[in-house]
Amino acid sequence: DSGVTQTPKHLITATGQRVTLRCSPRSGDLSVYWYQQSLDQGLQFLIQYYNGEERAKGNILERFSAQQFPDLHSELNLSSLELGDSALYFCASSPSARLAGRGRQFFGPGTRLTVL
Amino acid sequence: EDKVVQSPLSLVVHEGDTVTLNCSYEVTNFRSLLWYKQEKKAPTFLFMLTSSGIEKKSGRLSSILDKKELFSILNITATQTGDSAIYLCAVNAGGTSYGKLTFGQGTILTVHP
Numbered sequence: 001d002s003g004v005t006q007t008p009k010h011l012i013t014a015t016g017q018r019v020t021l022r023c024s025p026r027s028g029d030l031s032v033y034w035y036q037q038s039l040d041q042g043l044q045f046l047i048q049y050y051n052g053e054e055r056a057k058g059n060i061l062e063r064f065s066a067q068q069f070p071d072l073h074s075e076l077n078l079s080s081l082e083l084g085d086s087a088l089y090f091c092a093s094s095p096s097a098r099l100a101g102r103g104r105q106f107f108g109p110g111t112r113l114t115v116l
Numbered sequence: 117e118d119k120v121v122q123s124p125l126s127l128v129v130h131e132g133d134t135v136t137l138n139c140s141y142e143v144t145n146f147r148s149l150l151w152y153k154q155e156k157k158a159p160t161f162l163f164m165l166t167s168s169g170i171e172k173k174s175g176r177l178s179s180i181l182d183k184k185e186l187f188s189i190l191n192i193t194a195t196q197t198g199d200s201a202i203y204l205c206a207v208n209a210g211g212t213s214y215g216k217l218t219f220g221q222g223t224i225l226t227v228h229p
Contacts, residue, residue: 002161033217035217042219042222043159043204043206044219050215103147103148103150103208105150105161107152107159108158109158
């Protein structure tokens, strides 16, 4: 158990719908990362937040957005869903740059999204 | 664009064999290279390497980084069926990509009894 929690574990929805995935980082970690894992693309970085602010952006679609709240939990919002958005979505967290173990990212169990 | 390539893509061995997994990379502002093991769900952290030539070891697993030749290897000795998993290599770059991990495709390791 990495200490990172994600809800829900599974999500089945229809094309065109909007969903929200939730992540709580490990206690004390300020950085949260979102990744998408699909069979054809592998693990792809989407976006990073650090202490409430967006820090880095990857290949995240405009239909997707994220935020990190004052209690450090994060949400990933996916809208106008398409079949191709079906994937495993992981959240990861890492300690702040001042702490030992910085650079390591610890992954949550993931949310499996199925778009029908 | 940052790139990480792993080889082989899949490997089938028998218990007791030793395996070597390869990872080569091309990134700007290299900061660290990480190895993860992914079984059913979440990738679990194995090693983080930042310095060339220093071997990291944990039980039967070890890894080393060559920053000059831009590659890393992960060795598993005396393999067990529980080692069956996808092994992922990732690189953490600095600059505007700070914090982002770029992953390779992974090596699927299957260990038969």
